[in-house]
Amino acid sequence: MNKVVKKEFFSEKVVRLVVEAPLIARARKAGNFVILRVGEKGERIPLTIASADAEKGTIDLVAQVVGVSTSKLAELEPGDYITDLVGPLGKPTHIEKVGTILAAGGGVGVAPLLPIVEAFKKAGNRVITVLAARSKDLIILEDQMRQWSDELIVMTDDGSHGRQGLVTAGMEEILQREKVDECIVIGPAIMMKFAALLTEKYKVPTQASLNSIMVDGTGMCGACRVSVGGKTRFTCVDGPEFDAHHIDFDEMLMRLGGYREEEREALERYHLQHKLVEK
Amino acid sequence: MGLNSLYLKQERDAEWRAELRKKTKNKDRMLINRVSMPELEPEIRVNYQDREVNSGLTREMAMQEAIRCMDCANPTCIEGCPVSINIPKFIKNIERGEIQQAASVLKETSALPAVCGRVCPQEKQCEAQCFYVQKLNKPAVAIGHLERFAADYERENGEMSVPETAESNGIKVATVGSGPAALSFAGDMIKKGYDVTVFEALHEIGGVLKYGIPEFRLPNNIVDKELENLQKMGVHFETNFIVGRTASFDDLKEQGFQAFFIGSGAGLPRFMNIPGENYNGILSSNEYLTRVNLMGAQYDETDTPVLHGKRVAVVGGGNTAMDSVRTALRLGAEKAMIVYRRSEEEMPARIEEIKHAKEEGVEFHNLCNPLEYYGDEKGRVSGMKLIRMELGEPDASGRRRPVPMEGSEFEMDVDLVIVAVGVSPNPLVPSSLKELNVTKWGTIVVDENNMQSSIPEMFAGGDIVRGGATVILAMGDGRLAAEKMDHFLQEKYTVN
Numbered sequence: 058m059n060k061v062v063k064k065e066f067f068s069e070k071v072v073r074l075v076v077e078a079p080l081i082a083r084a085r086k087a088g089n090f091v092i093l094r095v096g097e098k099g100e101r102i103p104l105t106i107a108s109a110d111a112e113k114g115t116i117d118l119v120a121q122v123v124g125v126s127t128s129k130l131a132e133l134e135p136g137d138y139i140t141d142l143v144g145p146l147g148k149p150t151h152i153e154k155v156g157t158i159l160a161a162g163g164g165v166g167v168a169p170l171l172p173i174v175e176a177f178k179k180a181g182n183r184v185i186t187v188l189a190a191r192s193k194d195l196i197i198l199e200d201q202m203r204q205w206s207d208e209l210i211v212m213t214d215d216g217s218h219g220r221q222g223l224v225t226a227g228m229e230e231i232l233q234r235e236k237v238d239e240c241i242v243i244g245p246a247i248m249m250k251f252a253a254l255l256t257e258k259y260k261v262p263t264q265a266s267l268n269s270i271m272v273d274g275t276g277m278c279g280a281c282r283v284s285v286g287g288k289t290r291f292t293c294v295d296g297p298e299f300d301a302h303h304i305d306f307d308e309m310l311m312r313l314g315g316y317r318e319e320e321r322e323a324l325e326r327y328h329l330q331h332k333l334v335e336k
Numbered sequence: 337m338g339l340n341s342l343y344l345k346q347e348r349d350a351e352w353r354a355e356l357r358k359k360t361k362n363k364d365r366m367l368i369n370r371v372s373m374p375e376l377e378p379e380i381r382v383n384y385q386d387r388e389v390n391s392g393l394t395r396e397m398a399m400q401e402a403i404r405c406m407d408c409a410n411p412t413c414i415e416g417c418p419v420s421i422n423i424p425k426f427i428k429n430i431e432r433g434e435i436q437q438a439a440s441v442l443k444e445t446s447a448l449p450a451v452c453g454r455v456c457p458q459e460k461q462c463e464a465q466c467f468y469v470q471k472l473n474k475p476a477v478a479i480g481h482l483e484r485f486a487a488d489y490e491r492e493n494g495e496m497s498v499p500e501t502a503e504s505n506g507i508k509v510a511t512v513g514s515g516p517a518a519l520s521f522a523g524d525m526i527k528k529g530y531d532v533t534v535f536e537a538l539h540e541i542g543g544v545l546k547y548g549i550p551e552f553r554l555p556n557n558i559v560d561k562e563l564e565n566l567q568k569m570g571v572h573f574e575t576n577f578i579v580g581r582t583a584s585f586d587d588l589k590e591q592g593f594q595a596f597f598i599g600s601g602a603g604l605p606r607f608m609n610i611p612g613e614n615y616n617g618i619l620s621s622n623e624y625l626t627r628v629n630l631m632g633a634q635y636d637e638t639d640t641p642v643l644h645g646k647r648v649a650v651v652g653g654g655n656t657a658m659d660s661v662r663t664a665l666r667l668g669a670e671k672a673m674i675v676y677r678r679s680e681e682e683m684p685a686r687i688e689e690i691k692h693a694k695e696e697g698v699e700f701h702n703l704c705n706p707l708e709y710y711g712d713e714k715g716r717v718s719g720m721k722l723i724r725m726e727l728g729e730p731d732a733s734g735r736r737r738p739v740p741m742e743g744s745e746f747e748m749d750v751d752l753v754i755v756a757v758g759v760s761p762n763p764l765v766p767s768s769l770k771e772l773n774v775t776k777w778g779t780i781v782v783d784e785n786n787m788q789s790s791i792p793e794m795f796a797g798g799d800i801v802r803g804g805a806t807v808i809l810a811m812g813d814g815r816l817a818a819e820k821m822d823h824f825l826q827e828k829y830t831v832n
């Protein structure tokens with residue numbers, strides 16, 4: 058049981074929870090994730106650790122409400138408990154001084170990108186960050202990102218904040234302008250797919266952090282498998298980061314929809330139940 | 337290992353046993369037919385994931401079966417038991433009606449008797465060594481059924497006895513994992529007076545007993561009861577804790593842990609690496625069974641989803657394949673099929689499991705192997721291409737090697753495929769302990785005489801060493817590791 062000590066909404070659907078988890082706060086590295094479960098009937102879901110305070114013994118989790126499990130998570134209030142929380146899982150990001158890093162984050166993917174940007178900056182790199190979302194209210198962690206970035210570009214689909222356009226437009230501007238040594242992208246699979254196509258054109262090595270479906274998160278179930286360079290890899294133990302130029306994003310997009318029908322039905326049941334409770 | 341023969345002889349010479357032997361002549365004992373396990377009707381049981389197929393012996397049946405055992409002077413059955421249960425002693429207690437005592441005998445050496453009575457392949461272990469099989473060419477005494485009976489009887493009738501533990505020696509030891517190997521180790525170490533903590537990565541204790549084996553074969557509440565017993569003996573359980581990640585081995589050593597038993601299991605599912613294998617609706621038996629057994633995904637009130645198939649193919653011929661295909665039936669499959677590349681004779685699954693699957697209507701497509709999968713426009717599997725196989729010369733495993741028959745390809749419509757072709761060792765522990773010697777398959781190298789790894793204070797056993805075996809072999813490893821770790825630590829403390 059892990060206590061929620063703070064909660065805030067970045068937008069209607071994006072929530073940040075600060076959770077007591079002293080051992081994980083101490084052990085986690087940039088790129089690691091946790092698996093959590095809300096309630097005894099709850100599902101195990103993976104979430105990347107956005108940041109941690111080792112002294113206070115807390116970790117920050119950012120989640121976008123999409124289904125039953127994320128709805129339940131977002132409903133927790135300070136003082137409530139997350140039933141189960143385990144981690145840190147996954148291989149940490151390989152951080153070293155390489156020169157110039159281009160970091161691109163889309164939507165809620167900005168949260169796991171934050172500790173990576175911070176680590177690259179602290180390792181002595183020049184870090185240029187591109188944040189993207191559909192509109193202004195979906196841009197998260199802008200100030201924190203700015204703190205660790207030499208340059209920050211914000212892109213919105215509707216132009217309500219920063220510049221209008223997709224994340225790739227902002228990235229391409231940088232790639233045309235200067236030599237980038239390494240790129241990291243985290244966001245929706247479709248965004249990572251096009252970001253990877255772009256950086257491939259510019260021959261910049263690129264890592265993408267994947268958000269596959271998982272059950273245990275420790276290598277046991279194989280639900281998170283993904284094709285990288287024609288080989289099947291497990292996101293939980295071999296990833297979550299892989300060489301973006303070799304990831305089969307089309308297969309990944311297909312696999313993310315593997316339980317869509319079941320998830321939709323569950324969400325309907327959940328909303329129905331909620332209405333009954335409210336009445 | 338093993339109980340020494342002097343102890344066995346003393347026990348056998350006990351007055352009550354000598355009297356019992358005199359009471360019935362051996363030739364009369366031999367006239368009794370072996371008991372058969374009462375079962376829930378196939379038509380009924382296929383509707384319930386959580387109703388046990390085997391319903392257990394009655395007291396009368398058990399006492400009658402116990403008479404068959406001749407209380408041999410040289411009980412070879414014990415040699416067939418990886419945890420060396422004093423089999424004649426527990427069976428003779430059943431014969432004289434002292435069922436609680438029979439249960440206590442089981443607990444002398446087994447941490448999980450109600451589990452073993454259900455899932456051990458007794459026909460290959462103790463029962464294969466029974467006098468009836470060895471010398472009389474008759475069915476063995478139903479040791480497994482009797483074990484289950486004694487354990488269940490004790491649980492269902494009043495207080496469960498808690499085995500005695502030695503006075504605490506204050507030495508802290510830990511297990512990595514909470515499956516049968518680790519629990520067996522924990523049970524023995526706590527009896528020897530150690531301070532034992534079991535660390536588990538999942539949110540429930542039990543490992544494969546919980547996430548793997550379905551409730552129609554092993555109900556979770558029976559596992560929980562045996563865990564409760566270990567808890568009463570003083571074992572500490574820590575869930576949601578990955579040794580090597582949540583805290584390092586060094587962190588734990590700093591907290592005073594002197595030695596570790598690694599029983600982290602064979603957690604990585606194998607796939608066949610054939611075209612189309614990553615379509616949705618093709619999943620490992622681990623994923624399928626975990627969703628159902630651990631997460632209860634088949635119930636509306638749980639949040640975890642599970643895929644339902646009308647035409648389900650399960651690839652493999654082991655117990656896990658049988659568990660998966662029978663689960664698919666219970667979740668509403670119209671057609672549940674086993675696809676296995678050898679013939680039934682070579683199947684690693686227990687004969688009982690194959691029999692149960694057949695009774696329930698599972699179709700067996702033996703001597704077939706998948707070549708490729710097809711998917712629909714949404715990326716869900718819709719069919720598979722297979723090839724027929726024939727058996728050639730024996731391979732390294734001693735079984736005849738399956739060889740594809742050229743030109744025999746055919747296709748089958750399927751909407752769910754469970755791949756149950758084996759598992760590889762879980763990589764988490766070896767990856768966090770660089771100095772640990774592992775084989776090229778990723779299993780931990782141990783000295784098989786004492787289960788000690790290349791790091792002296794690290795012992796290991798079960799599937800992380802064997803790469804995929806049975807509950808009882810894992811438990812045997814746990815016992816051996818406990819005995820040897822005890823020697824190791826005692827030596828260390830006496831020297832210092």
